[in-house]
Amino acid sequence: MTKAVVVFSGGQDSTTCLAWALRKFGRVQAITFDYGQRHAAELDAARTIAGKLGVRHRVVDLRGFGQCSESALTRADVEVAAGGGLGGLPSTFTPCRNLVFLTMAAAYAISEGAFDLVTGVCETDYSGYPDCRRRTIDHLQETIALGNDLPGFWIHTPLMFRDKRETVELARDLGILPLLADTHTCYFGRRPACGTCPACILRLRGFAAACVPDPIEYEVSAG
Amino acid sequence: MTKAVVVFSGGQDSTTCLAWALRKFGRVQAITFDYGQRHAAELDAARTIAGKLGVRHRVVDLRGFGQCSESALTRADVEVAAGGGLGGLPSTFTPCRNLVFLTMAAAYAISEGAFDLVTGVCETDYSGYPDCRRRTIDHLQETIALGNDLPGFWIHTPLMFRDKRETVELARDLGILPLLADTHTCYFGRRPACGTCPACILRLRGFAAACVPDPIEYEVSAG
Structure with missing residues (x-):
């Protein structure tokens, strides 16, 4: 039976992805990263929703990621090296954040014997984030496939080319609108x-x- | 001045890489991952060597990675899904481990304004590890470049095609043999x-x- 892992924040988009995955795959598990979110309510929402959907759910401590990224780019007093391509990115962009989340989630998925990973990243709403583009995801997918000798490894991005309206319509079509009451x-x-x-x-x-x-x-x- | 970050375990190979980077780049920093190593002595060795070389050194808590990977593959009682390509890999292989380390290190490097990453992975001694091959590293480099809009991002692997003899010879040529007394x-x-x-x-x-x-x-x- 095909088994998938969903990167799940407990928000509207990843809840929709979780419901999408439950339709598509035989077995579904969810993984949430605790990276020191501003609001503990986000982790609570993730646990509540996973419980309501009867999905096995793992919360992984990734607070150490802050030790990597709370550096020059996030401090106004440190000069960022000239010539970098980061100047044009939104100030909310954290280098490699999605790549780290997806690679950690892939480690979990593969360890569990799941070779399909699902994420709610989306070009439409986050076009300023280069790690949300399908082209980046394609390269990451190939990297993970090569790095684990798993040519069949796949990263699914059901929301990639949907705008917010279309994502809400997908949630409605999947019958999970009441569940979105728990999202933050x-x-x-x-x-x-x-x-x-x-x-x-x-x-x-x-x-x-x-x-x-x-x-x-x-x-x-x-x- | 070109700035590089070295993935540094405090072992023989990454110490040699650190010395190599100090010759090649204007400024060098080191990053070590605490992923629940068997021996705390490894982290102590990393701190000692970085101190002796006068290199800025960050230890990042990545113990959460164990929550991702201590799963089916590492437990004899759990059946691994058929059809996966993991059957032929050494039992010591942990899915995505190098990919996670390198992506986290890239997050740190980019946040610090460093677009050159150095790692001691090596095809010669670890040919059974698909995430140590240059081909995988090439794909990861491209993924990180795309995911951060940084076409100049580079992952250097000075030991990639050296065997253990050649790595020792490199350490000798770099004049760091006495420093290897501190490695574990x-x-x-x-x-x-x-x-x-x-x-x-x-x-x-x-x-x-x-x-x-x-x-x-x-x-x-x-x-």
Whole structure:
């Protein structure tokens, strides 16, 4: 029976990916990285949703990643070397973050005998993040296949070319809209969500465009 | 000034790489991963050697990696899915381990404004490890370059096609033989080293073939 591992943050996108994987694969497991998220609520949401879907779920301590990346780029007082290509990237970009998550998730998947990995990365909404592009994912997939002698290893990106509206429509078609009530999006970690931060606005726009009510509560309605 | 980061375990090979990098690059930093090594002495050796070479050194907590990889493949009671390509690999192979180390090290390097990464992986001695082959490293290099919009990112592997004799000769030519007295090789972590485990024997053979005395002490001489 084909077995897949889903990189699962407990957010709207990866919850949709988890439901997508449950339709496509015989057996599905989820992995969540604790990298010192701003809000512990995100990890709680991941545990709650995995439990409701009856999916085996592992939380992996990756707080050490902060020791790698909390460096020059994230400190205004340190000069970044000239000539690097990082100047044009959004200030929220952390070098190699998705690559580290996906490679760690691949280690887990392969150790569990699963050769299909699923991630919610998306070119449409995050075109400024070069590690979210399908071309990068293709190269990573080939690297992992070569590095483990596993030519059949695959990284699935069901949301890659969907915009937020289409992602909400996919969630609706998969019948998991009620489950999205447990997901966290608000940048400030508020519950009810603030409704005014960029993350809340992006989420609300997607639901509005899909003509689907967002099941979470907001302090301020964007509508 | 060109700046490089060396993946540094405190062992013979990565110490030689560190000395090699100090000759080649204007500024050099070292990164060591604490992944729950069998012997704390390895981390101590890394700190000692980095100190003697005056190299900035960061130890990153990666013990969470064990949560990813201590799974089916490392447990005899769990069946590994049929059809995987892992059957032919050595039992000591951990899926994605080098890929995770190198990607984390790349995150650190890029955050520090260093676009050259140095690692001691080697096809000659570890041909059974598919993530030590230059072809895999080439793909990873391209993945990291694409994933960070850094076309100039490079992974250097000075030991890739050297056998143990040639690595000892390189250490001699770099003038760091006395420093190898601080490196740890023994599989059992003994000091004096046991001299009879496969790791000690491989090390002793390299020194013998290069006609160079090994500066560490052994309980039993293989000579």
